[in-house]
Amino acid sequence: MSEELLYFNGINGASGDYETPPMTLADLSKVAQGQPLDDKELKELQQKHKAKTEGHWAVKEGVDPKDLSQTGWGVIFAFADKDKTPAIKEALQPLLDHRRAQAAKNKEHYYKEYIGPAAYRPNESKNDFLARHGAGPGPADPEKVPYYLLIVGDPEAIPYRFQYQLDVQYGVGRIHFDTVEEYAQYAHNIVLAEQQPSFLARKATFFGVSNPDDPATNLSAEKLIQPLAADMAKDQPGWTIETIAPADAKKARLGELLNGANTPALLFTASHGMGFPNGDARQLKHQGALLCQDWPGPQAWRKPIPEDYYFSADDVSSNANLLGLLAFYFACYGAGTPRLDEFAHSGGKRAEIAPKSFIANLPCKLLTRGALAVAGHVERAWGTSFMWDRAGVQLEVFRSNLKRLMEGHPIGSAFEFFNGRYAELSSDLSIMLEEISFGAEPDNEKLAGMWTANNDARSYVVIGDPAVRMPVVVGDVKSAAARPGLTTELKPIPKTAAKAKADPTEAETDALITRMSNALAGALSGASVDTSGVTYDAKKGEVRGAAKVRGKASLGGENWAVEVGVQVSGKKA
Numbered sequence: 001m002s003e004e005l006l007y008f009n010g011i012n013g014a015s016g017d018y019e020t021p022p023m024t025l026a027d028l029s030k031v032a033q034g035q036p037l038d039d040k041e042l043k044e045l046q047q048k049h050k051a052k053t054e055g056h057w058a059v060k061e062g063v064d065p066k067d068l069s070q071t072g073w074g075v076i077f078a079f080a081d082k083d084k085t086p087a088i089k090e091a092l093q094p095l096l097d098h099r100r101a102q103a104a105k106n107k108e109h110y111y112k113e114y115i116g117p118a119a120y121r122p123n124e125s126k127n128d129f130l131a132r133h134g135a136g137p138g139p140a141d142p143e144k145v146p147y148y149l150l151i152v153g154d155p156e157a158i159p160y161r162f163q164y165q166l167d168v169q170y171g172v173g174r175i176h177f178d179t180v181e182e183y184a185q186y187a188h189n190i191v192l193a194e195q196q197p198s199f200l201a202r203k204a205t206f207f208g209v210s211n212p213d214d215p216a217t218n219l220s221a222e223k224l225i226q227p228l229a230a231d232m233a234k235d236q237p238g239w240t241i242e243t244i245a246p247a248d249a250k251k252a253r254l255g256e257l258l259n260g261a262n263t264p265a266l267l268f269t270a271s272h273g274m275g276f277p278n279g280d281a282r283q284l285k286h287q288g289a290l291l292c293q294d295w296p297g298p299q300a301w302r303k304p305i306p307e308d309y310y311f312s313a314d315d316v317s318s319n320a321n322l323l324g325l326l327a328f329y330f331a332c333y334g335a336g337t338p339r340l341d342e343f344a345h346s347g348g349k350r351a352e353i354a355p356k357s358f359i360a361n362l363p364c365k366l367l368t369r370g371a372l373a374v375a376g377h378v379e380r381a382w383g384t385s386f387m388w389d390r391a392g393v394q395l396e397v398f399r400s401n402l403k404r405l406m407e408g409h410p411i412g413s414a415f416e417f418f419n420g421r422y423a424e425l426s427s428d429l430s431i432m433l434e435e436i437s438f439g440a441e442p443d444n445e446k447l448a449g450m451w452t453a454n455n456d457a458r459s460y461v462v463i464g465d466p467a468v469r470m471p472v473v474v475g476d477v478k479s480a481a482a483r484p485g486l487t488t489e490l491k492p493i494p495k496t497a498a499k500a501k502a503d504p505t506e507a508e509t510d511a512l513i514t515r516m517s518n519a520l521a522g523a524l525s526g527a528s529v530d531t532s533g534v535t536y537d538a539k540k541g542e543v544r545g546a547a548k549v550r551g552k553a554s555l556g557g558e559n560w561a562v563e564v565g566v567q568v569s570g571k572k573a
Contacts, residue, residue, distance in 0.1 A: 010332030072146025171412020288360030373464030412466025
């Protein structure tokens with residue numbers, strides 16, 4: 001058995017050491033064998049893998065993922081944030097109105113706001129959320145739940161695990177900002193970018209760090225950045241592909257790319273992401289910042305990492321104009337950090353690596369300065385993203401993702417390739433672990449690779465609206481123009497087509513159900529009424545379904561959560 005050490009992405013800024021110590025395949029295999037997979041999640045992942053290999057998944061067949069009037073679009077708020085939601089929703093209103101005009105162009109219900117009783121509820125699984133809204137496993141059906149879904153809330157209020165699970169079927173993104181003003185600016189930026197004629201030149205920049213004596217970044221520069229840039233140049237001859245050589249991949253150069261003057265339409269970086277210990281004052285500010293070529297490497301630098309070596313949100317100018325940018329970071333913690341360690345378990349208990357789960361600060365700052373979305377990794381990023389067992393370099397998932405982006409797909413649609421990889425790996429890993437549990441001798445190399453690849457594929461997420469796409473000029477590159485200023489006034493947003501005149505019987509039925517439900521609600525404290533489960537068919541003259549009343553009651557001197565169903569079934573006489 002090989003005792004060669006494996007090196008992982010991520011540098012501890014407080015010590016200068018690797019965030020995850022190098023380990024042997026045997027050690028990593030032991031960690032993998034102690035990681036049971038969630039049965040419900042696994043079953044769905046296996047279904048997706050089967051559908052991927054035998055048929056169709058993602059949005060249902062016949063739907064164009066580039067057309068929001070076919071895919072639908074929805075926004076998910078957190079019930080736990082109900083006191084903050086009205087102000088956040090008001091700040092996002094230009095974006096919500098804009099998406100409603102697009103998604104509800106033909107069918108009003110293709111635009112959804114999951115808010116109030118319909119919002120995400122604490123500890124709710126993806127399956128529970130979808131079932132509550134009439135959807136089950138399988139391809140996304142916009143008749144029930146829109147394909148593109150924007151989560152609004154931090155990963156404490158709406159956990160990363162929910163996002164991972166939802167992303168298996170849907171095009172999902174997330175935003176969370178500290179202030180209402182930042183929400184408003186991001187909403188303004190998207191609408192501004194989409195109201196203009198396409199204005200960006202088709203230019204993609206690949207920025208790959210290769211620090212001295214550092215196997216992790218040496219590998220990503222040679223086996224990810226260089227071949228991927230070459231492949232995209234060949235596949236997309238209408239694009240200008242710029243590859244930053246490792247010697248030039250320094251903080252100052254990245255600053256030029258992320259401060260507006262030389263910002264491309266698409267930026268792809270590969271580097272270490274900064275990590276800090278739980279409790280370190282820099283963790284919430286700088287975790288996931290990009291460590292550049294300025295770092296002399298692990299042999300020459302064995303002490304805390306200074307800010308001069310990495311690019312963080314603090315280095316983005318308050319005047320930067322990045323309008324239209326899509327960025328992809330291959331870096332540990334580049335998109336966010338969970339509160340509990342997803343990797344190293346001790347005695348079955350997950351270590352607390354942060355005071356709370358949070359989104360990385362750098363992507364959020366870029367969104368407020370005009371970037372439309374940033375894709376990256378929650379937790380550690382692994383070389384198994386692009387190197388596989390004895391097969392060597394495997395770039396097809398990255399190629400396919402970038403190809404879709406460069407050909408005009410929304411970022412949520414482009415990310416289906418990562419979701420498909422996650423489904424395939426989880427299915428294969430489950431079979432391997434099951435065989436080991438029945439006495440099969442583990443192949444440490446295969447198991448370690450499979451386990452790390454599975455965790456890696458799961459944790460790629462989109463920070464931003466999943467329906468955004470690059471506003472690049474198609475055809476004559478001379479028609480590319482300067483980025484509009486971020487303070488440019490928005491044009492009036494078209495109103496959605498008027499709804500068909502409502503059937504008076506439907507309105508009276510709604511009123512009847514509400515009166516019945518409110519009568520029950522009077523017996524409970526803090527009651528809410530949900531009538532979304534009741535449908536009225538005007539053609540058949542039928543009403544059916546169930547309204548739900550939820551609240552609290554005192555029973556036996558104790559508080560009980562109570563749910564009462566009001567079953568409704570009627571037909572025109």
